[in-house]
Amino acid sequence: MVRADARENRERILAAAREAFAENDDASMNQIAQRAGVGPGTLYRNFPSREALILDIYRDELALLTGAVSGLLETLTPVEALRRWTTDLVTAMRRKHALGAALSPDVHRSMAEQSYGPVIAAIDTLFEAGKRDGSIRADAVPGDFLQLTGALWRAAPDRTQPLLALVLDGLAGRSGDVSR
The missing domain is CATH 1.10.10.60 (Homeodomain-like)
Incomplete structure (x- = not known):
């Protein structure tokens, strides 16, 4: 204790x-x-070490991010929850990149390995909610979506929302346009 x-x-x-x-x-x-x-x-x-401190900050942020999904789904539509969560993910990825500039390749690899499963599970939860209500297409794959978010965090901050709107349009299920 x-x-x-x-x-x-x-x-x-x-x-x-x-x-x-x-x-x-x-x-x-x-x-x-x-x-x-x-x-x-x-x-x-x-x-x-500085790396140990940064890793703990990253773990805490990852836990907060992945833990937020159920609360978002309680108050927002699946697509709006996905939009808000993805915006937070992109912000966290930018922070991780800035913090991680001085980290060793092994630490970067460890951070990626620790985050992949929980992030994919969070995206899957959001996708499943959207698939149930028809707002997200049935063939949407969390891993593909995660790859696309890599482009979002590398883009200029003022381009994040327009690019995210394009990605969400591509996820639109039978109920139509999801970007607005």
């Missing part, structure tokens, strides 16, 4: 690192420790 103060320190470090990396993806471990209000020893006890 992790002590409450140790858990709180860890959460403060993660929150401080997210903020620091959002401002400057080259933020140092010492800057993150200062921002979190902990000493370097506490930081390195929780995260022995």
Whole structure:
């Protein structure tokens, strides 16, 4: 069992690192420790390296992203849920790319391996809801959709929504146009 103060320190470090990396993806471990209000020893006890810290941030973001699907489907149509979720995915992919510039190829591979299954499962859940109501075509495949999102995060941010609209038009089921 992790002590409450140790858990709180860890959460403060993660929150401080997210903020620091959002401002400057080259933020140092010492800057993150200062921002979190902990000493370097506490930081390195929780995260022995910058890569370990970035991996934990990524894991948390992945869990939040994939965990959001059911809530989106409770309040939005399947296509709108897919649009919102994909927009969040693209934002996360851009952040991952910015954070990961200094990471080793092995860490990049690990991040991809950790995320593929949960992301495909989330897309599948969204697709299945859309297939049930006819808004997403029956032959839509989550892996194909994920490949297309790679083009979205590489595009200029102002092009994300127009390109996503084209992708969603291609997913339109028997109920018609889904991009609007």
